[in-house]
């Protein structure tokens with residue numbers, strides 16, 4: 385693989401930054417300065433550094449975004465979407481590398497969103513066949529009593545689908561708690577609460593399969609997934 389492609393594929397550089405970094409003489413391959421962007425290197429064995437910092441190319445990229453309110457879970461290239469997309473919170477390289485949000489959170493839902501370029505994995509994570517559990521922290525308008533709780537957990541019949549049994553853990557006030565569902569129907573949690581006579585006023589995704597929202601990640605910020613998180617996702 386060409387050295388400039390390797391650098392931009394690491395997510396650390398855009399293609400033009402990669403060229404500049406190489407020409408600056410700060411890029412080394414196996415300890416030797418390389419100043420030509422077109423040099424071919426073995427992406428599986430080469431040790432590439434920018435100054436003292438390792439530059440690691442991986443086949444697929446994975447990032448976690450703590451989505452704030454007011455952003456659409458779509459790529460910039462989707463012509464049906466108007467307004468700001470979550471991709472505008474991320475470095476422009478992400479779009480160039482083909483990364484996209486894995487699944488959708490409503491515009492006013494916040495929290496954990498996986499951003500990746502691994503299409504086959506995203507397909508599996510979102511497929512109804514795989515029942516990947518998603519957990520949301522919620523606040524609602526009317527306290528959830530015993531009967532409402534039972535209805536939420538046992539499944540609700542809608543005109544277009546019946547929700548699968550799920551888990552709802554309530555805080556003592558009955559107005560907030562956590563709900564874990566294994567489906568991802570449009571506005572699903574909001575529709576479930578509406579059906580039992582309450583309205584969701586706050587919704588935050590805190591878990592997606594094996595991934596947990598990193599509490600140290602401020603709203604609107606992102607970070608790369610760790611090796612352990614990537615391994616957990618791929619072992620589903």
Ligand code: URA
Nearest residue numbers: 490493571572573574
């Ligand atoms: N359920 C909803 O109603 N909205 C979301 O964004 C996610 C789950």
